[in-house]
Amino acid sequence: MTGLNHRRLGRTGLTVAELGLGAMDTPHSPDAVQTVTTALDLGIDFIDTAREYEGSEHLLGEVIRRRGGKDFAVASKTFSHSISGSQYDIDRSLKVLGVDRIDLYQLHDISTPQSWDEVMRDDGALAGLKTAQYRGLIGHIGISSHNLDILELAIASGEFETVMLEYSAFFPATGLLIELAAHREVGVIVMRPLGGSGRTSTMRGNMAAGYAGPLTPANLLRYVLSNPGVSVAIPGARYPSRVVENVAIASSYAPMTNAERRELEDAASALY
Numbered sequence: 001m002t003g004l005n006h007r008r009l010g011r012t013g014l015t016v017a018e019l020g021l022g023a024m025d026t027p028h029s030p031d032a033v034q035t036v037t038t039a040l041d042l043g044i045d046f047i048d049t050a051r052e053y054e055g056s057e058h059l060l061g062e063v064i065r066r067r068g069g070k071d072f073a074v075a076s077k078t079f080s081h082s083i084s085g086s087q088y089d090i091d092r093s094l095k096v097l098g099v100d101r102i103d104l105y106q107l108h109d110i111s112t113p114q115s116w117d118e119v120m121r122d123d124g125a126l127a128g129l130k131t132a133q134y135r136g137l138i139g140h141i142g143i144s145s146h147n148l149d150i151l152e153l154a155i156a157s158g159e160f161e162t163v164m165l166e167y168s169a170f171f172p173a174t175g176l177l178i179e180l181a182a183h184r185e186v187g188v189i190v191m192r193p194l195g196g197s198g199r200t201s202t203m204r205g206n207m208a209a210g211y212a213g214p215l216t217p218a219n220l221l222r223y224v225l226s227n228p229g230v231s232v233a234i235p236g237a238r239y240p241s242r243v244v245e246n247v248a249i250a251s252s253y254a255p256m257t258n259a260e261r262r263e264l265e266d267a268a269s270a271l272y
């Protein structure tokens with residue numbers, strides 16, 4: 001077992017390793033089961049999926065069956081904005097995952113004022129999640145968004161125990177929201193901590209060509225984990241080797257100084 005640090009996931013009562021796994025693209029790999037199994041065997045205990053991610057819930061269901069039960073926290077999401085649609089999605093997630101209860105269920109990508117209004121109505125998706133929580137089908141309720149104003153509303157509303165937001169040296173703008181969330185005891189799940197697959201592919205190419213600058217996946221992960229307001233970072237991975245590398249980094253990193261953070265942000269903004 002590795003030395004991953006654990007952090008509280010806001011006021012959910014859950015404590016999870018600060019390095020999780022984003023399983024959005026994991027199914028698109030012949031090594032998919034091995035990737036998830038490696039993550040779990042190395043101490044990762046929080047995995048993000050969604051109804052919308054093709055094959056991802058099926059993959060996690062397969063891993064849960066092979067392990068003889070669920071020994072990690074699963075977070076899934078609904079794209080539906082309606083009460084009935086969100087409840088239908090939860091039922092589907094439960095069946096596909098093969099579990100009686102999902103630890104965290106999130107409203108997925110609520111990034112326009114219209115979608116916020118729709119999910120928050122009396123007959124909106126949040127009401128569906130609350131009913132499912134009351135019935136014991138889901139443990140906690142969260143929201144993901146790419147819109148800073150909506151994230152602020154969600155944190156202030158008191159309705160959500162977690163927010164999923166983008167945060168990295170490429171996208172430091174959510175830093176203040178992370179502080180606000182920590183103040184309100186809202187758990188912070190960081191999506192795209194490495195800047196996304198396009199940028200990491202460019203970085204891997206640069207490194208293979210002998211690049212010796214600060215912009216590396218290892219430093220990007222350090223950047224996110226150095227923020228104490230972050231609950232869990234969920235880098236995506238299709239291959240076990242990425243998971244092994246990320247666990248090694250998260251098990252041994254030194255928190256970044258402010259000067260290192262600024263240097264990485266500068267290098268990130270120069271990439272694209």
Ligand SMILES: NC(=O)c1ccc[n+]([C@@H]2O[C@H](COP(=O)([O-])OP(=O)(O)OC[C@H]3O[C@@H](n4cnc5c(N)ncnc54)[C@H](OP(=O)(O)O)[C@@H]3O)[C@@H](O)[C@H]2O)c1
Pocket residue numbers: 021022023024025048049108109144145164190191192193194195196197198200201204217218234235236237238239242243245246
């Ligand atoms: N709610 C939303 O709207 C939303 C939107 C986007 C993402 N998300 C969540 O956030 C998670 C992560 O986002 P993401 O996958 O878009 O971006 P990311 O985590 O920033 O980057 C993933 C990319 O980094 C590569 N990678 C991982 N570890 C690496 C390492 N140590 N060295 C080199 N490359 C490495 C992966 O490679 P390989 O795949 O080749 O292994 C993949 O191409 C998703 O899985 C999903 O759960 C949520």
